[in-house]
Structure formats: C-alpha cells, structure tokens
Amino acid sequence: MNIPFVDLTTQYESIKNEIDSAISEVISKTAFISGPYAKTFESAFAEFCNVKHCVGVGNGTDALFIALKALGIGKGDEVITAANSFIATSEAITMTGAKVVFVDINPQTYNMDPNKLEDYLKKCLKPNASSLTLRPKAVIPVHLYGQPVDMDPILDIAKKYDLKVVEDAAQAHGAVYKGRQIGSIGDMACFSFYPGKNLGAYGDAGAIVTNDEDLAIKARMIANHGRVEKYNHEMEGVNSRLDGLQAAILDVKLRHLPEWTESRRKNAYLYNKHLKDTDLITPVEIDDVKAVYHLYVVRVKKELRQKLQERLKSKGIATGIHYPITLPNLKAYKYLNHREDDFPEATRASQEILSLPMFPELTESQIEYIAEKIKAFSF
Numbered sequence: 001m002n003i004p005f006v007d008l009t010t011q012y013e014s015i016k017n018e019i020d021s022a023i024s025e026v027i028s029k030t031a032f033i034s035g036p037y038a039k040t041f042e043s044a045f046a047e048f049c050n051v052k053h054c055v056g057v058g059n060g061t062d063a064l065f066i067a068l069k070a071l072g073i074g075k076g077d078e079v080i081t082a083a084n085s086f087i088a089t090s091e092a093i094t095m096t097g098a099k100v101v102f103v104d105i106n107p108q109t110y111n112m113d114p115n116k117l118e119d120y121l122k123k124c125l126k127p128n129a130s131s132l133t134l135r136p137k138a139v140i141p142v143h144l145y146g147q148p149v150d151m152d153p154i155l156d157i158a159k160k161y162d163l164k165v166v167e168d169a170a171q172a173h174g175a176v177y178k179g180r181q182i183g184s185i186g187d188m189a190c191f192s193f194y195p196g197k198n199l200g201a202y203g204d205a206g207a208i209v210t211n212d213e214d215l216a217i218k219a220r221m222i223a224n225h226g227r228v229e230k231y232n233h234e235m236e237g238v239n240s241r242l243d244g245l246q247a248a249i250l251d252v253k254l255r256h257l258p259e260w261t262e263s264r265r266k267n268a269y270l271y272n273k274h275l276k277d278t279d280l281i282t283p284v285e286i287d288d289v290k291a292v293y294h295l296y297v298v299r300v301k302k303e304l305r306q307k308l309q310e311r312l313k314s315k316g317i318a319t320g321i322h323y324p325i326t327l328p329n330l331k332a333y334k335y336l337n338h339r340e341d342d343f344p345e346a347t348r349a350s351q352e353i354l355s356l357p358m359f360p361e362l363t364e365s366q367i368e369y370i371a372e373k374i375k376a377f378s379f
C-alpha cells in the first residue's frame with residue numbers, strides 16, 4: 001500500500017466543482033489582486049477566528065514580518081520565539097531589524113516553555129546582562145503541529161514584562177485554547193495558507209488577524225506599499241497582498257475546514273489507539289484545548305529513527321521530520337554562537353521526532369496499515 005505524507009489531490013477531487021467555478025468566476029471578473037474576493041474571504045476568516053479584523057497577505061512569512069512592523073518592532077529590539085519552529089518565524093524577526101532570541105520548549109507539547117521565557121527575561125533585567133542595549137519587545141509563541149501553546153502563562157509574562165504577543169498560527173487554523181480561538185489570543189496572529197496547511201491555498205497566501213483596528217489599518221498599509229489610496233504613500237511598505245484567485249479558493253475551503261479538522265482529530269485518536277502498545281511516544285493535548293493536528297508527530301529513540309523511517313518507506317509509507325535541526329543550531333544562526341545544549345529539550349526532540357502521514361482523507365485502514373508496520377518493527 002502506498003500512503004503519501006499529504007494528499008492534496010483527493011481533497012481537490014472532493015470539492016472540484018466548487019473550486020473550479022470559484023476560479024473561473026475570479027478570472028471572468030479579473031479581480032486578481034486584493035478586491036472583492038479577498039474582502040469576502042477576509043470577513044469570513046475574521047469571523048472564523050473570532051476577531052474583528054483580517055488582513056490577507058502574500059504568505060505566512062510576510063504576515064509575521066508585517067505584523068511585527070505594524071507593532072513598531074525594528075532595530076534595537078529583541079523578539080523571542082521557540083527554538084523549534086520553521087525558519088520563517090525567526091526570519092521575519094530578523095527582517096524587521098530586530099534580534100531573534102530563542103527559548104527552549106516543553107518536551108511534551110513541543111511548544112515554548114513559559115518558564116524558559118521568564119528565565120530569559122529575568123536574565124535581561126540583571127544589571128550586567130549582555131544584551132542591555134537591546135530591549136525585548138515581543139514574543140512569538142508558535143502553535144506548532146496544530147497544538148495550542150499554553151497561552152495563559154505567556155500572556156501573564158508578556159504583561160509583566162511589557163511584551164507584545166504575536167501568535168504564529170501557521171499550523172493551527174481552527175485550534176482552540178480554553179474556549180478561545182487560536183488567533184484571537186495575542187495582540188496579533190499570523191496564518192499561512194501554504195497548500196499543505198490545514199487551510200491551504202493553491203499557491204502562496206497568508207493572513208494577519210487582530211482585534212485592534214489601528215494595527216489592522218497599519219498592517220494593511222504596510223502590505224500595500226505603505227498606502228491607503230492609490231499613489232498616496234504615507235510610508236514605504238512591501239508588496240504582499242492576497243490574490244483574488246487564492247482568496248476565492250480559500251473561501252470555498254474554509255467552509256469545509258471544520259469537517260476536515262474533525263477528520264484530522266479522529267485520525268489522531270485512531271493513531272493513538274493503534275500505537276498504544278508500541279515504544280513510540282504519541283502526541284499529548286494539554287487540558288482544555290482542541291489541537292488540529294497539522295502534523296501527527298511521534299517520538300522514537302534517536303538511534304532507531306532513521307531505521308524506522310526507512311522501514312516505513314520500504315512499505316510505501318511516507319514520513320517527515322519537522323524539524324531535523326533546531327533553529328539555533330542552523331548554520332543561518334551560527335552568528336548567535338549557541339551551543340547544542342543551550343536548548344536541550346528542543347535539540348533532543350529534533351533527534352527523536354517523526355511525523356506520520358496526516359491529512360483529513362486518511363482512512364482507518366491506512367492508519368491500521370501504518371500501525372501494523374510500526375508494530376512489526378523491532379524497537
């Protein structure tokens with residue numbers, strides 16, 4: 001049996017008529033950049049996230065960069081994030097001119113450990129702290145794999161140390177934390193609609209959501225060359241607008257997202273059930289959250305991971321590693337002079353994690369097949 005890591009074709013086929021007519025409508029109206037389709041989707045997505053404003057942009061990386069710029073972050077500032085995200089999170093920080101600061105993760109959830117965040121901030125306040133000239137201004141908790149970050153302690157710390165909170169919700173469309181929709185908790189939140197995401201476009205797209213009208217206006221200006229009206233540029237910005245075709249596609253797909261999320265959650269429970277008696281560590285949901293399983297990530301002993309991955313590949317099962325190198329250990333951040341043991345939990349996780357196939361259309365018999373092959377592997 002061949003089981004892909006994600007299957008975008010099956011999903012397209014299930015909504016082909018809706019998608020095809022949405023695409024031809026946009027083309028017939030030539031509403032390619034921003035415009036009515038972007039507006040319709042922005043309203044629908046704001047409602048979905050339970051926030052007042054949504055600004056559609058070109059991709060999730062730009063969403064983070066623009067949100068930080070709208071908050072006034074730049075040179076002389078520090079922005080703190082988790083040591084184990086996709087590089088887009090830290091790239092966006094550096095792009096503003098601010099310095100990126102990493103903190104370690106909670107090994108159960110793989111998300112930012114609030115205690116580590118506070119340890120860092122306390123260190124900054126010491127009179128002989130090395131980064132005395134830079135000021136921590138914001139924190140970007142990443143809801144990695146679709147697992148909500150434990151936001152309450154992060155919000156308390158942010159309040160105490162006067163930090164802005166920008167949620168990186170690129171992997172967490174529709175997730176819920178203690179009754180609050182992910183995206184509605186921080187000052188701003190950023191989404192990616194990269195095709196493989198839980199809500200994926202048919203190209204690049206992203207969005208910023210917020211309850212703050214001023215921030216929404218500012219973000220929209222930055223994303224559109226610093227203007228509110230044609231040729232009246234109040235500042236320099238960037239070109240990062242949501243395109244009409246992607247907006248119309250996203251609008252169709254958003255209507256299906258709740259049912260796809262339930263399928264992902266059902267698949268996660270089936271995996272948990274079938275992998276119960278193996279040596280793998282399966283994902284944990286903290287109390288009172290709804291995770292959306294962008295990825296289903298298990299943990300296996302470091303020395304066995306590659307062998308297991310190869311065995312599954314030989315049985316037709318595709319797997320991935322998200323991510324094999326922590327951000328501070330990447331060559332791109334060599335200049336920060338971190339040691340591997342500066343972020344021991346993130347480093348250990350990067351050596352042991354394995355992402356199994358996860359998409360809404362995955363069937364129970366496919367999950368049983370994967371579990372069977374894992375059980376047959378001698379740990």
Ligand SMILES: Cc1ncc(COP(=O)(O)O)c(C=O)c1O
Pocket residue numbers: 059060061062085086088089142168170171191192193194204205206
């Ligand atoms: C956690 C995280 N943040 C940000 C991004 C950036 O999104 P995009 O690829 O749309 O620029 C991604 C996407 O891969 C992501 O996974």
